[in-house]
Amino acid sequence: MTTPAAVADRVAAILGGSWKASPGPWKSYGRLDARDADTYTLDVDNHGELCLRANLDPSGEIASFREVHTAEGIKAVTEAVADAIRQHHTSADQE
Template sequence: MTTPASVAARVAEILGGGWKADSGPWETYGRLDAPDADTYTLHVDDHDELCLSANLNPAGEIASFRKVHTPEGTEAIAEAIAEAIRQHHTAANQE
């Protein structure tokens, strides 16, 4: 079963370089951390979309993703989340 926590674990693998993933109770959310980086959270919202947020981002969500039903779709979302984190992390470092 694909959960926010399992997606977060895959995103941490994709990002490499010290990124780690932790899960919330019953794997209802996934948290991604790395040295010198914001903490990112994945959760499912009321519209059944997987949402990415950063703890220090006052605007709220960085991105959201529709539910997928295939392993390939899950992998594509994990890649997209990793890219969104890279972009957000780069922009935050330039401020």
């Protein structure tokens, strides 16, 4: 079973550098932190989708991803989450 916390661990590895992941209780969510960056949270919403949020972004959800059941699907979602964080982080720096 892949939890939001496990996805956050994989995303932190992809982002590299100072990115770190930490799990929520029962691994129900994953938090991603880096120096000079917003804190990002991955959790599952009421529709069963993995949601990415930035704590300082008032608009709420940055991206959502449907549940996947294959190793290839999990890898694709993990890479998509990393890309969404990169894009959000870059656009936040330009404001």
